[in-house]
Amino acid sequence: MNVQVEPAKLKAKDFASDQEVRWCPGCGDYAILKAVQMALANMGAKPDNTVFVSGIGCASRFPYYMATYGFHTIHGRAPAVASGVKLANPDLDVWIVSGDGDALSIGGNHLLHVLRRNMDVQFLLFNNEIYGLTKGQYSPTSQIGQKSPSTPQGSVDAPIDACTFALGCNARFIARGIDIQAKDLGHVFTRSRDHKGASFVEIIQNCIVFNDDAFAHFTEKKVAKETQIHVVHGAKLIYGAESNKGLSIKPGAFELEAVTIGENGITEDDILVHDETNKVLASLLVAMKPPAMPVALGVIYCDPAPSYEQAVKDQVEAAKAKGLGDMDALLRSGNTWTVS
Amino acid sequence: MNLQTDPSKGDGADGTQMSEADRDSIVVRFAGDSGDGVQLLGGQFSQATALDHNSLATFPDFPAEIRAPIGTTYGVSAFQIKFGSRMIKTSGDSPDVLVALNPAALKVNYKDVRTGGLIIVDSGSFTERNLKKAGFDVDPREDGTLGEHRTIEIDISALTLEATKQFDVTQKEALRGKNMWTLGLIYWMYDRTTDATEKFVAGKFGAESPVAQANIAALKAGHAYGETAEVSGDIQQTRVAEVEFAPGEYRLVTGAEALSWGLVAGCELAGIDMTFCSYPITPSSPILHILSRLKNFGVTTFQAEDEIAAACSAIGASYAGNMGITASSGPGIALKTEAIGLAISTELPLIIVDTQRAGPSTGLPTKTEQSDLFLTVWGRNGDAPMVVLSARSPGDCFETAIEAVRLATKYMTPVFLLSDGYIANAAEPWMIPSMSDYKPFPVSYRSEAEGFQPFSRDEETLARPWVKPGTPGLTHRIGGIEKADGSGNISYDPENHQRMTDLRNDKIANIAKDIPAQSVELGNDSGKLAVVGWGSTYGPINRAVANMRDAGLDVAHIHIRNLWPLPKNLIDLLGKYDKVLVAEMNNGQMLTFLRSQTRQDIDGHLKVTGQPLTIKEVEDAIRARAQG
Ligand code: SF4
Numbered sequence: 001m002n003v004q005v006e007p008a009k010l011k012a013k014d015f016a017s018d019q020e021v022r023w024c025p026g027c028g029d030y031a032i033l034k035a036v037q038m039a040l041a042n043m044g045a046k047p048d049n050t051v052f053v054s055g056i057g058c059a060s061r062f063p064y065y066m067a068t069y070g071f072h073t074i075h076g077r078a079p080a081v082a083s084g085v086k087l088a089n090p091d092l093d094v095w096i097v098s099g100d101g102d103a104l105s106i107g108g109n110h111l112l113h114v115l116r117r118n119m120d121v122q123f124l125l126f127n128n129e130i131y132g133l134t135k136g137q138y139s140p141t142s143q144i145g146q147k148s149p150s151t152p153q154g155s156v157d158a159p160i161d162a163c164t165f166a167l168g169c170n171a172r173f174i175a176r177g178i179d180i181q182a183k184d185l186g187h188v189f190t191r192s193r194d195h196k197g198a199s200f201v202e203i204i205q206n207c208i209v210f211n212d213d214a215f216a217h218f219t220e221k222k223v224a225k226e227t228q229i230h231v232v233h234g235a236k237l238i239y240g241a242e243s244n245k246g247l248s249i250k251p252g253a254f255e256l257e258a259v260t261i262g263e264n265g266i267t268e269d270d271i272l273v274h275d276e277t278n279k280v281l282a283s284l285l286v287a288m289k290p291p292a293m294p295v296a297l298g299v300i301y302c303d304p305a306p307s308y309e310q311a312v313k314d315q316v317e318a319a320k321a322k323g324l325g326d327m328d329a330l331l332r333s334g335n336t337w338t339v340s
Numbered sequence: 341m342n343l344q345t346d347p348s349k350g351d352g353a354d355g356t357q358m359s360e361a362d363r364d365s366i367v368v369r370f371a372g373d374s375g376d377g378v379q380l381l382g383g384q385f386s387q388a389t390a391l392d393h394n395s396l397a398t399f400p401d402f403p404a405e406i407r408a409p410i411g412t413t414y415g416v417s418a419f420q421i422k423f424g425s426r427m428i429k430t431s432g433d434s435p436d437v438l439v440a441l442n443p444a445a446l447k448v449n450y451k452d453v454r455t456g457g458l459i460i461v462d463s464g465s466f467t468e469r470n471l472k473k474a475g476f477d478v479d480p481r482e483d484g485t486l487g488e489h490r491t492i493e494i495d496i497s498a499l500t501l502e503a504t505k506q507f508d509v510t511q512k513e514a515l516r517g518k519n520m521w522t523l524g525l526i527y528w529m530y531d532r533t534t535d536a537t538e539k540f541v542a543g544k545f546g547a548e549s550p551v552a553q554a555n556i557a558a559l560k561a562g563h564a565y566g567e568t569a570e571v572s573g574d575i576q577q578t579r580v581a582e583v584e585f586a587p588g589e590y591r592l593v594t595g596a597e598a599l600s601w602g603l604v605a606g607c608e609l610a611g612i613d614m615t616f617c618s619y620p621i622t623p624s625s626p627i628l629h630i631l632s633r634l635k636n637f638g639v640t641t642f643q644a645e646d647e648i649a650a651a652c653s654a655i656g657a658s659y660a661g662n663m664g665i666t667a668s669s670g671p672g673i674a675l676k677t678e679a680i681g682l683a684i685s686t687e688l689p690l691i692i693v694d695t696q697r698a699g700p701s702t703g704l705p706t707k708t709e710q711s712d713l714f715l716t717v718w719g720r721n722g723d724a725p726m727v728v729l730s731a732r733s734p735g736d737c738f739e740t741a742i743e744a745v746r747l748a749t750k751y752m753t754p755v756f757l758l759s760d761g762y763i764a765n766a767a768e769p770w771m772i773p774s775m776s777d778y779k780p781f782p783v784s785y786r787s788e789a790e791g792f793q794p795f796s797r798d799e800e801t802l803a804r805p806w807v808k809p810g811t812p813g814l815t816h817r818i819g820g821i822e823k824a825d826g827s828g829n830i831s832y833d834p835e836n837h838q839r840m841t842d843l844r845n846d847k848i849a850n851i852a853k854d855i856p857a858q859s860v861e862l863g864n865d866s867g868k869l870a871v872v873g874w875g876s877t878y879g880p881i882n883r884a885v886a887n888m889r890d891a892g893l894d895v896a897h898i899h900i901r902n903l904w905p906l907p908k909n910l911i912d913l914l915g916k917y918d919k920v921l922v923a924e925m926n927n928g929q930m931l932t933f934l935r936s937q938t939r940q941d942i943d944g945h946l947k948v949t950g951q952p953l954t955i956k957e958v959e960d961a962i963r964a965r966a967q968g
Contacts, residue, residue, distance in 0.1 A: 017817065019829060048812045053656070064817050064830065069809035071659055072819025073652065074682050080649035084656025084664060085809070087640055088615050092660065092809055110652075113645040312642070316635045325637030327605050327775045332589065335387055335536070336772065339585040 012037040015047060017067045023058060028179035028205035032126060033065055035182040036095075039189035040068075050093045053082040055107055057099040058133050059126035059205070076107025079114035082121050083309075090309045093193065094121045100141040101131050104160055108140075115169035118197040120307040122189070125162055125200070126179075128207035129214050136210035148210075163286035166200040167279070167301065173199035174282060174301040178219055179206060184230065184297065191299050197307045204295075218290045229294040231285065233276040233302070236268065239294050246271035247285075247293075256284045258293050276302045365424025366580060367432030368526065371449045372441030373410055374403055374417040377519035382419025384523055384540065386767050388532045389423045390592045393582035396423035397879065399431035399952065400765045404622070404705045411473040416448045425581035429879035431766060433954040437529075439522055441465060441496065443474035450486060458490045458575075460525075462518065464497030492574055494565070496521055503561035504554040513551055517558035524562025531579045534559050586771065593770040595734040595763035596626035599693065602741025604637050605775065607663050609742065610749050611782040613638040615657030616665045617650045622705040623761040624669040624695040647672040651679035651692070658688045659818075661785060661808035663745060667693035669761075670703055673712060677720055680754055684724045684844065686818045687795075687804045689748035689755075696760040696875075698950045707950025708761035710875050711926035713933060716756040717904045723841050725848040727751070728903040730758040732878035735770040737763065740901065742778065749783045751851055752803040758903070760925075762952050763876045789813035794828035802847035851905050858907035862886060863896025866916035869966045872942075873923050874900040874930055877953050881923050884958035893966040900930075911938045919965055921945060923958055 015037040023029045040050065050068040054060035056075035063070025069092075073081045078096045086094050096114075103111050103125045114121065130148070131137040138148040138155040141162060145154040166174050173195040177185040185203065192199035204215050218227035229239035229247070237247040240260075248270045250257040259266045275281055282301035288294060368385075372378045379400055389396050399420040408415030422432035434454040440446035442465040453459060461481070471479055480486055481493065500521045504514040520541070527534055538556050545552035569575045607614045616639060618628045632641040640662075644650035647668055654664030668676065673694050683690040696712045698704035716728045727747050731740040737759055744757040786792065786805035794816040795804050807814045816828060824831035825839050861878075862885050863870075873881040878899050885897040898913065900906070914920050915938070922931040923945040931944040945961035947953060 019817075047815050049810055051809045063819070066817075067815055069815050070817035070819075071656075071686075072817065072821065073655075074678055074820055077648060077652040077679065080644065080652035081656035081659070083642070083644075083649070084615060084617060084653030084658075085660045086656075087617075087642055087653065088613070088657040088660035088662035088664075089808070089810060109645055110649055113649065312640060316638070316640055319635035320638070323636060325604075325634060327601075327608055327637070330604075330634070330637075331601060331772045332591070334591065335391060336589055336591045337391055337393065338589045339393070339587050 009044070010041050010047070012041045015040050015067050017065055019064050021065050022061065024209050026208040027058070028128065028207070029059060029062070029126065031179045031182060032124075032185065032203055032205065033062065035185040036124075036189060037066070038182065039186040042186065043190055043193060045093060045193070049091070050095070051082075051085055052095045052097060053078045053085065054097045055102040056133070057102045057131070058207070059097055059099040060102060062097040076102050076105070077110060078102070079107065079110040079119075079121070079123070083114060083117075083119050086119055086121060086309045087312060090120070090313055096121055096123045098123065098125050099132070100125065100127045100129060100162065101139045104140045104162060104165065111165075112169045115166055115171040115198045115200060117308040118170075118172055118305055119309055120197055122192045122199045123201065125202050126205040127162055127202055128205045128211055129159075130207050130211035132207050132210055161287060162202045163200070163300065164283070166202075167283055167286060171200045171301070172197045172303050172305050173299070174286065175200070175299045176202045176204070176286075176295075176297050178204045178215075178297065180219065181297075188299060191302070195302060195304060197304055218295050227290045227294050229288075229296055231274045231276075231296055231298045231300055233274055233299065235274055236271045237274050238271055245294075248272055256288065256293065276300065279303065364426050364581075365422055365428060365432075366437070366530075366578070367420065367422045367435045368437040368439070369418055369420040369435040369449060369452070370439045370441075370522070371416055371418040371445035372519070373444070374405070374408055374415045375410065376417070376441050377516065378417045378419050378441070381519040381523050382421060383767075384537045385526060386421055386592055388527065388536055389421065389530070390590070390769050391536060392532055392580075393585070394423040394580050395426065395428040395583040395585070395769060396421055396767075397428045397431045398767045399762065401951075402706055411442060411444055411470045413444045413448050413474060416445045418445070418449060423580065425583050427583065428768075429883040430952065430955060433956050439526070441518060441522065443470045443476055443480075446480060447474045447476060450480070450489070453489055455488050456490070458492065459486060460492045460494060462496035463493040464495040494525075499561060499565065500558050503557045507554040507557065508550040509554045514554055517555050520555045520558040521562035521565075524559040524564075525566050526562075528563045528566025529575060529577060531577055534563055585769070588771040590769050590771055592767045593734050593738075594626075594765060594767045595731065595737045595759050596695075596765070597630060598734050598770065599731065599737035599741050599757070599759055599764075600627050600630040600634075602738035603665060603691070603745065604631070604634055604639060605738070605778070606742040606745025607639075608637070608775070609778055609780045610663065610745050611780065612661075612663045612749065613640070614665060615640045615642065615654065615662040616667070617642040617644050617653040617657065618667045619644050619647045619650045619672060621647070621669050621672045623697055623764050624667045624672070624693065626764065627667045627693060627695075647675035648679060651676035651690075652682075655679060655683050655686075655688060655690055658683070658690050659686075659809070661806070663689060663691070663749065665691040665693070667695070669695045670697045670699050670705070670712070671701060673715060674719075677715075680726070681720045681722060681724050682820045683754040684720070684726055685820045685823075687752045687844075689752055689806070691744050691748050691755050691757055693757045693759065695764045696758060698761075698948065704950045706761065708876065708952060709925050709948055709950065710758075710760055710877070711929060711948070712758065713874075713903065713926065713929035716758060717933065723845065725845050725904070726753055727755040727848060727851060727905070728758065729755060730875045730901055730903055731763060732875060732899055732901065734763055734766055734768045736878075738770075738773070746781050747851060747854075750781065750803065750854075751801055751847060752806060753848060758875060760876050785811070786814065787811050792816075793826045794818060795823055795826050797843070802843065802850055849905050852908045855902045855905070855907060858898065858900065858910040858913055860913070861897040861899050863889060864894075865896070865913065867896060868894040868917065869919045869921060869962065870896045870898050870914060870917040871921050871923055871958070871962060872898045872900065872914070872930065872934070874903060877923055877925060880953040880955045880958050884955045884962060887955070888959055888962045888966065893962060895962050895966050906937065914938060914942075915940055919943065921961060921965055923953060923961060925953060
């Protein structure tokens with residue numbers, strides 16, 4: 001009997017390589033690694049067709065721990081290497097793993113261009129607001145006042161918000177998650193992979209050694225519900241332990257405000273509905289910070305456009321369709337003469 | 341250069357007095373404002389000269405500024421061509437004829453003209469204002485400045501306006517026809533027809549367009565002027581006999597063209613698609629422009645956001661199984677250095693084309709130099725050996741580019757392919773090769789999962805397997821951290837690092853077995869003096885050595901293509917000469933390099949003026965060492 005055998009569905013552990021994971025015990029990277037492996041299994045991703053590309057930093061060790069193809073490159077340049085991979089073979093599923101220093105400092109230029117070009121890759125930025133691998137210097141996302149070996153009196157360097165930067169680069173997909181929220185991360189990873197074009201995902205990651213609890217003010221369980229809003233396309237922007245808080249437009253101003261339903265005459269009708277295709281709304285959402293506002297999590301912006309490598313491939317195919325190149329003819333194009 | 345040469349027919353030492361008609365080669369330099377269309381003029385004259393079966397070499401020399409202020413000396417653009425009835429090896433030391441379209445062009449160029457040479461000036465441009473802008477206090481035509489030259493003044497501006505007045509063009513458009521008028525005159529001087537250029541102009545602007553008609557009218561007017569002038573005896577017509585080329589089909593080719601085509605040909609022979617990633621920079625950009633039009637050959641071009649991204653994306657493409665290539669010049673190459681180290685460490689094929697220009701830093705972007713030898717052979721962190729090749733002439737770029745693809749893919753290594761600003765822009769007649777003359781060298785990718793290790797090695801080549809991501813069952817990880825021999829896993833083991841460093845070194849050193857032995861271009865394989873060169877100095881060194889041999893000196897010419905690894909016999913070969921002289925356009929890089937490889941006393945003739953070596957200076961350097 002000829003029975004069609006479905007290949008066994010892969011499990012998270014099938015995406016784990018045989019290499020010992022060497023992050024500090026308690027590092028948020030462990031949880032992210034697990035979440036990625038789980039998400040890939042759930043998506044039905046094929047290890048043979050998946051490539052993880054990274055730069056330099058704690059996060060960039062990521063590819064070594066994945067049972068997929070992996071390329072640990074040089075500081076900040078992962079998007080450039082990944083672009084070459086994608087140009088050569090658009091069928092590969094390419095993920096870039098980076099940190100705040102790698103992506104926003106030394107590699108800021110490449111992040112800008114991989115996003116605005118809309119290369120079809122997933123860009124995961126592990127943001128711990130510190131340089132871990134080089135032992136704790138402040139990073140471009142560190143807050144003003146951050147004490148570090150290079151800023152003993154506190155940093156005076158104004159930080160950048162990663163998602164705001166990505167939006168400014170014309171990224172067509174922007175999402176944010178937290179290392180310890182595996183389920184939400186899994187959803188975001190799946191959406192990012194489904195999105196054709198560059199997907200930017202910021203992952204709030206705790207560095208237990210050099211910047212422990214930097215995000216505790218909104219990641220701690222006891223405050224989470226009041227300081228986080230998980231946005232869902234088409235649903236009201238509601239949050240809070242009692243689900244009675246929401247976002248609305250501040251009257252007479254072009255800004256969001258956090259309101260409480262039932263207070264000051266606010267009803268559910270006053271609460272905005274999340275539209276992930278609205279770039280203006282996205283720009284307001286990504287910039288929200290506690291305590292005045294909750295931190296926006298989930299798929300904040302998604303508005304697909306044609307991807308770069310596809311357009312490039314189309315041009316190559318169109319040229320080939322008109323007639324494959326003939327080297328001997330090319331060498332003889334233009335003015336030639338014969339000596340006999 | 342793949343032309344058959346007869347070294348017995350040497351150039352006369354430049355500077356000797358001869359009338360044009362007596363000479364078997366002529367050097368003409370066109371000079372004008374950068375907006376005067378001098379490069380187009382030169383290009384057209386080169387094509388017509390080639391079609392008339394003369395041998396030739398050209399030297400376009402333009403300013404770094406796209407449109408420098410009109411009439412200034414730093415806005416002067418020049419194009420020199422040497423052509424003749426015997427094999428031409430350089431674009432010529434000193435012009436026999438200078439055409440100066442404004443006072444600034446005269447100021448910059450008149451001193452180079454050989455004694456007794458002819459200078460044609462556009463007198464219409466010699467206004468007081470233009471003379472002042474050029475830095476002449478007194479009109480050089482009146483104070484004897486040009487005394488030893490024959491000077492012919494023609495009001496080219498007015499004659500061009502006159503010739504084009506019947507067409508519906510603005511005065512500005514009409515004046516742009518100055519280059520065409522000049523071209524017409526020069527065509528007449530060397531007995532060439534205007535046909536090809538008329539066709540070119542019609543094709544460019546549309547045959548019916550007033551601009552095309554005005555340009556063609558100017559061209560014809562210049563030609564006709566020559567005939568009338570002859571009657572008055574001012575200018576003589578010279579016919580340069582056809583040269584005896586070896587039988588075959590020929591074309592003009594610049595280094596940038598031949599190099600681009602060679603890369604495509606190499607990929608075809610390897611059976612691999614090219615991904616070419618680069619960032620615009622002078623004088624490397626033409627390669628990007630040429631390749632971006634060859635998509636039907638399976639070429640993908642990518643204008644990256646910067647030099648680093650260009651190198652990194654090329655590496656990514658090679659990792660994915662294509663031939664990743666990047667190209668740049670000077671400071672752009674410096675920026676790629678870290679990425680090249682990654683390609684060495686991960687043992688991926690990569691080609692980096694370095695069209696060298698005068699440095700350091702921004703240096704002189706449009707001027708030529710050969711000063712990246714140290715950078716390419718030694719200029720990386722760590723012990724980071726790789727292959728370095730250098731092309732000697734425009735046509736040779738084709739062969740060297742094919743060799744670069746062969747070595748990169750066979751040995752899983754980055755390869756530097758050196759050219760320079762002179763070769764890239766210069767044109768020469770080239771015997772067109774046939775692809776069937778080349779032996780294919782198809783690449784093979786690993787697909788067998790059984791026993792796979794990413795850093796196992798081929799016994800013969802020491803190359804590691806090339807695996808395309810997407811291949812079932814071969815997932816693996818690579819990176820810039822030191823890898824365990826075989827498995828490729830991260831390893832901090834001291835002995836392993838020693839072993840891997842040795843392996844990387846041996847792999848490249850081993851390539852010496854797979855490259856041609858060093859030959860002697862001219863002269864005996866032992867003797868009194870060997871002149872050693874590399875890259876674009878081939879022409880002047882070869883001609884100078886030929887001339888000095890004719891003069892009875894015992895001198896040989898050795899030209900190195902394989903800069904690293906060096907040909908196995910090179911050091912022994914050099915040891916067979918009493919003296920070795922390195923002639924190069926830098927401050928002694930090959931000189932220092934060779935001294936590091938041998939105990940032999942080696943001497944140098946070094947020049948960094950941004951101009952190619954002249955035959956005469958190499959001759960002088962030879963005479964000083966070979967006599968007595
Ligand atoms: S230094 Fe911080 S980010 Fe790096 S592995 Fe340790 S805990 Fe994680």
